[in-house]
Amino acid sequence: MAAENVPSKQARIDRIKATIRTCPDFPKPGIPFKDLMPILHNPDVFSDTIALLEEHVRETGTKVDVVAGLEARGFLFGPPLALRLNCAFVPIRKAGKLPGETVKCSYVLEYGQDTMEIQQSSVKPNQNVVIVDDLIATGGTMAGACRLVETMQANVVGCLAVVELDYLKGRDNLKYAVHSLIHY
Ligand SMILES: O=P(O)(O)OC[C@H]1O[C@H](OP(=O)(O)OP(=O)(O)O)[C@H](O)[C@@H]1O
Ligand SMILES: Nc1ncnc2[nH]cnc12
Numbered sequence: 001m002a003a004e005n006v007p008s009k010q011a012r013i014d015r016i017k018a019t020i021r022t023c024p025d026f027p028k029p030g031i032p033f034k035d036l037m038p039i040l041h042n043p044d045v046f047s048d049t050i051a052l053l054e055e056h057v058r059e060t061g062t063k064v065d066v067v068a069g070l071e072a073r074g075f076l077f078g079p080p081l082a083l084r085l086n087c088a089f090v091p092i093r094k095a096g097k098l099p100g101e102t103v104k105c106s107y108v109l110e111y112g113q114d115t116m117e118i119q120q121s122s123v124k125p126n127q128n129v130v131i132v133d134d135l136i137a138t139g140g141t142m143a144g145a146c147r148l149v150e151t152m153q154a155n156v157v158g159c160l161a162v163v164e165l166d167y168l169k170g171r172d173n174l175k176y177a178v179h180s181l182i183h184y
Contacts, residue, residue, distance in 0.1 A: 007048075009052065009055075012048040012051075012052060013052065013181055013182060015045055015048065016039060016045055016048060016049055016052075016162070016181060016182060017182045019038045019039050019042060019045050020034055020035065020036055020038065020039065020163065020182070021034075021035040021038060022034060022035070023035050027111060028111050031110065031111050034135055034163050034165075034184070036073065036076075036134050036135065036162060036163065039162070040076060046080075049077065049162055049181065050077065050080045050081055050084060051084075052181050053077065053081050053132070053160055053162075053181070054081060054084045054085060056160070056179050057081075057085060057130060057158065057160070060157070060158065060177075062128060062157045062158070063128055064085050064087050064128050064129070064130050064157060065087055065088065065124075065127040065128045065129065066082075066087060066088045066089075066090050066122075066123055066127055066128070066129045066130070066154070067079075067081050067082035067085065067087060067088070067089050067090070067129075067130050067132055068089075068090045068091075068092055068118070068123070068129050068130070068131045068132065068145065068149065069089060069090070069091055069092065069131075069132050069133070070092050070116070070131065070132070070133040070141060070142070070145055071091060071092065071093045071094050071097075071116070073133065073134035073135070074092070074131075074132050074133040074134060075091060076134065077132055077133075077134060077162060078091075078132040081130075081132060081160075088122075090118065090119075090122040090123055090129075091118075092116050092117070092118050092131075092145050092148060093116065093117055093118075094114060094115070094116060094117070095114075095115035095116065095117045096117070097117070098117055098118070098119050099119075100119055100120070100121070101119070101120035101121065102117045102118060102119055102120060103117065103118050103120055103148055103151045103152065104116070104117045105117075105144045105145075105147050105148050105151075106144070107140045107141055107143065107144030108138070108140045109137065109138060109140045109141050110137035110138050110140075110165075110168065114141075116141070116144055116145065116148065117148075118148045118149075118152070120152070123149065123152040123154045124152075124154065125152065125153035125154060126153065126154065126155065127154045127155070128154070128155050128157045129149045129154050129155065129156055129157065130156075130157055130158045130159075130160055131145045131146065131149065131156060131158070131159050131160065132160045132161070133145075133160075133161050134161060134162050134163065135161055135162065135163040135164070135165070136159070136161045136163070136164045136165065136170040136171065136174075136178070136180060137165045137168050137170055138168050138170050138173065139168075139169075139170030139171060139172070139173035139174050140170075140173065142159050142161070142170070142173075142174055142178075143173045143174055145159075146159065146174065146175070146176060156176045157176075157177070158176065158177045158178075158179060159171075159174055159176050159177065159178045159179070160178075160179050160180070161178075161179075161180045161181075162180065162181050162182060163180060163181070163182045163183075163184065164178070164180035164182070164183050164184075165183075165184050166183045166184060167184070
């Protein structure tokens with residue numbers, strides 16, 4: 001494709017935003033649920049999403065050792081990003097799913113509470129970790145993941161999400177750099 005035909009960053013972001021569906025009152029009354037699954041229905045939109053996340057990480061100039069993805073939807077965006085950054089992908093799962101030695105952390109999110117877990121040996125002290133999820137609402141889930149990475153004595157070098165719900169001020173709960181492609 002000729003350079004002048006490459007869509008701008010804003011055009012790619014606008015197309016991703018247009019692909020996301022808002023589902024009122026899901027999973028509870030009063031919650032405007034952002035359904036990101038249609039992004040995966042369109043390979044061009046999915047590819048733009050991962051490329052934009054990668055561009056951001058590269059622009060920071062920070063070497064990333066590990067992309068940590070949050071169950072469940074962080075597992076969709078984290079592994080392709082890790083491949084493009086040529087680094088490890090590590091899952092942070094809901095409690096009770098990972099064998100061996102693990103570290104756990106409880107957290108509160110927009111519509112409930114839960115416990116997440118990481119395998120002790122999956123992240124080494126001093127490694128640089130980017131945490132990836134589909135969406136930041138209250139920031140509770142992302143903050144819990146940061147605590148887990150800190151417990152491993154590794155460095156959180158960024159918190160990435162495709163979507164951020166600005167009205168919930170989720171990034172105020174996060175003491176690390178936050179980057180999201182789309183804001184509502
Ligand atoms: O910023 P917060 O208020 O913490 O909310 C954001 C989290 O909520 C959703 O996860 P959820 O646990 O609902 O997803 P899943 O059941 O698909 O894993 C979403 O994928 C984020 O992980
Ligand atoms: N409003 C929302 N839409 C999608 N996922 C969410 N996770 C927490 N709040 C959410």
